[in-house]
Amino acid sequence: MEDPIAGAAQQAGKKSHPKKVRVVPESLRKFREIREAAEAGGPPDKVEAQKKRGKLTARERIAYLVDEGTFQELGLLMESRCTDFGIRDKHIKGDGVVTGFGRIGGRLAAIFSEDFTQLGGSLGRTHAGKIAKLMDMAADARCPVIGILDSGGARIQEGVDSLDGYGEIFYRNTKYSGVVPQISIIVGPCAGGAVYSPALTDFVFMVQGLSNMFVTGPEVVKAATGESVDFETLGGAMTHASKSGVCHFTANSEQDCFRQVKELLSFLPASRHEAPPTSETKDSDTRRISLLEKLCEMDPRKPYRVHHIIWWLADDHKFLEVHHNYAKNIVVGFVRLGGKVVGVIANNPAHMAGALDINASDKAARFIRFMNAFNIPILTLVDVPGYWPGVAQEHGGIIRHGAKLLYAYAEATVPKVTLVLRKAYGGAYIAMSSKMMGGDINFSLPSAEIAVMGPRGAIEILYSRQIKEAKDEEKEAMRAKLAKEYSDKFASPYQTASTGSIDEVIEPAQARARLISAFRLLAEKRRPGEAGRSGNIPL
């Protein structure tokens, strides 16, 4: 490498002195050698193997994430103190993880990036200590923690020390939950107990074909249960995005993944002490939403994707969906309304008619709790026929899981605005941020049907004797007549509006304008939680 100081001295020397070759002092040469070796990560063959698999190195990943030239590394030269298995003698600089602070879109973030080229990115005590220290500093600096995970798990050679290392991290994941946003990016293996750190964070990103998460791998599964399964099916990105719900965002490549992380961060405050960032928009507050007029004319039994409504309501039609592939009967994510960030929770009639079930309850409850922790107002769009029926749901604990949704909504003190689009029946009506559950401003469209249950179900109970006694050929006509009478009386928003449980039935085309002004009105809302109170969420 060219030595700029020596170069300058040579330049100067040209003028008045005979040419001198400046010798780099031994201490400087040694320092540079050590730093370069440390920054190179693992041995060249391991780095080569990492690249051959199509994976970036730990430092390349950080470079993709942070604004150029802003990364301040901490603990580059730290090594393991483990004397067993000759680990200490290997002098592995950094101990398999790069930690430090950088700026992302100009905003501070703490980042750790595990280095699979050093002992498989396995977690020993020093490695864990670096991460724990970074998390403490991030909490003090009130900025998000972003973990990039690519590791074989607890470092076997370090025994219980490495397990304790995970303990240090899990403790901080929990301690700082709801204090600073925590994001996990899985870009390789994440096995054994190691999976519980990402599971304790707010958002998990995985890359298809690259990331795996499992408590026990395919070989242990085979030995224990006889089931044959490959890595991808057992714990790949799509498995966790669609089946287990562990993963919130999937990406096609690492680069795509880091782009998505930056987009998510643009919606989040740096800590619970801040409001989310606002942004300018040229989108008019009063833009008409003609799509909602069409909804009013539609057959109420016809399904539709609620995404279309969210896109139309949002500033610049931008919606960042969270958990896109999981529990598709409910949709959650971030939009901006009039430049301000809002979290949306919406029933999705295109999937299971938008009914609530176990997974939808869990998904929405967790999202609501995140919104509440980080001062993000909540918009609820309601089109829900009720709870999904079935033995599997009852035995799976829909009562227990459904209660989480009620708890999360009732507990949330951020501004809550609800818009009933169409159906709002029974217990699901109550759950979806109804007025009595603490909704601040509750609107409905004229197309709303708010009642204890749908017309067909209601008349079978109310008129069961009359229907049973009617002649077979008259039964259907009788049902239709009774259902219409019921619908006229109950399946509208007007009875609910007359009791004050709906604040206003609004013009559908004005929905965006009304929502923006409702959130502006509520911007000053302050209702701090009761000090010292610790609720008992039904987990």
Ligand code: HXC
């Ligand atoms: C020490 C490890 C390691 C580990 C991998 N390595 N995992 N070293 N402790 N946990 C080392 C390997 O010995 C190897 O070293 C290098 O990393 C690369 O590993 P390979 O096996 O060659 O790579 P690959 O074929 O890609 O397989 C990656 C892997 C596999 C799937 C992650 O290494 C593996 O199954 N590792 C163990 C995973 C696991 O069971 N972890 C759980 C541990 S228990 P060399 O010197 O050859 O380069 C746990 C409990 C935590 O995590 C509990 C917390 C509460």
